Amino acid sequence: MNANKNNIQIANRTAVGSTTLIVGIILLILSMTFSIIHGAVDIELSTIWESLTQFNPDLTTHQIIYELRLPRVLAAALVGAFLAISGVIMQGITQNPLASPSIMGVSAGAAFMIAIAFAFFSTISQMGLMIWAFIGAGFGAGLVFLIGQLSKTGLSPVKLALAGTAISTFLQSLSTALAIHFDVARDISFWFAGGIAGTRWISIQIMIPVALIGISLALFISRSLTMLSFGEELAIGLGQRTKLVKTTAIIVVLLLTGSAVAVAGTIGFIGLVIPHITRFLVGLDYRWIIPCSAILGALLLVLADLGARMINPPFETPVGAITALVGVPFFLFLARSDRRGL
């Protein structure tokens, strides 16, 4: 009787999960299409199809689609998915509902390196900045992880979060001090708020292999993550090699967040909010949470980017600000509901 009930529940979860996935993908494709259509020059739907199937470099509209809008919307989708998956994994391994990629020192590390780049190598190219940001992301996360390792009792969730907060604040302070001293605070803020506005194909070319490796690794450890999210001891008791799983998980977070920050600057809230929304929708099984959160994260960022362009044309509103303003009401609703999915 009881087993039967459980079966029904699991079947329901599968149904809910696949529905979320399918509806999410449909909405994502629709909003990506709309995002390509909409802009300073409105483009016909048929023109998009033409530019994809028979690209003609002499037509301005084809150029706009191919050089500007397509890479931008793809970057939005990828960055959104990356941040969401990183958030899911962070919250899973730390069992801390407040954990997010920024807590791992990733964003602060990237900001630190960008500040150094702006202060000392002011002629640096956009590509160079991306590489610096990626190195910085690794540096920040590496520091946090190292501190976790130094500690005798290991990497407890609270300790990880505390170390992350401390490192982030430390690096942020150093970069603000640099920024104020060299008078580059404004440039840095613009770079970080710039989001995905100036994305070119080169960024996409870097992100696609990262996406393939990162997402497949994430899916590969998703079963172990589910067990780990119920507590370390339980996971060990169920025969999980928690060290290996955690290390893999941290590498995935590093890859995904590092490239997301490098391409788009800091876009907060997706990594914090999407995991909660996804768990609320599909339950606690990470085999469903990871793909669903990727789709929802992509959807949120594509819509936010569209909003950033539409609110006050021809100016662009920082996309990170939009994600926060969209994410916050939902987050508050979750915080107030008793079924918090923590």
Next chain:
Amino acid sequence: MRGKKPYFVMIVVVLLTIISFFISLNTGYIKIDWLDIFKVLVGAGTEQNQLILIDFRLPRIIIALLIGAGLAISGAILQSITQNELADPSILGIHSGAGLAVVLFIYFLRNTTLSLQPYSIFIMPFVALVGALLAACIIYLLAWKNGLAPARLLLVGIGINAAFGAALIIFQLRMHPNDFMQATVWLSGDIQGTSWTYVVSLLPWIVILIPYVIYKARFLNIFLLGDQVAIGLGINLEQERTKLLFVSVALAGACVAVGGGIAFLGLIVPHLTKALVGSNHHVSLPNMALIGALLLLISDAIARSILAPSEIPVGLVVSCIGAPYFIYLLVRQ
């Protein structure tokens, strides 16, 4: 966790504070002879030294001491009532609320006649205080649902913080570059433009509220044991929690209004103090106030001298000193 020589710690901290006080008096672009400092203190210095020490450096030092104590106690209250070690006044939206109010003020009203009034030095702190209190009220109202569950308070605080931060960056990026710099410096935590008027307006908050919190130390101890225990001991949980929360907001709000967004002090000082004297709030609260004051005093002296003649915001120094020590504690535990 009893004992660990709280009075010994207290004496050492007070001695260190006195030493730092004198070093800080002599820290700055213009060096003054020790003998001359002594002369000024007894009222026999030259007019120039009198001006530098009494009108510029002394109020600044006192403000640093007051803000340090206030933020430390504010952080201690929040960590106790939310039962979360990561709680900090900035989590309750104090910093982002004050920051948003200041940024909006600079953005919209900077060049109007309002900033030319005789009472204009009070406008910015007042705007910041209103912003801080409004933010705290919004968070409190949104977190209230048949009581104030600690986890909900933190989650709502983080959400509201992010929303304010987002609104803040939208306006900040549209500012004139000079205004942008001013806002950045304010947000990083900065006690540059100080005067005796600020000391007088900050002092009552600290002098009244901190003893009140020490008087309520018993409740802070009990909150740490969890809601069940607190109710079991016959405490009117919500009422005490609301009172202390309000005190915490008032302390942090007043400090942020004068000192800008000095983050991290309210997070690290309670941790440092508990590692030194144990977690009984009767003993740790006075120590926290003293250690917070000392830490901010030293940070301010460093902020003034490290890149002299230009100054860096003291909030940045606080984090750069505090974070490594905090990490050391974390690893050693």
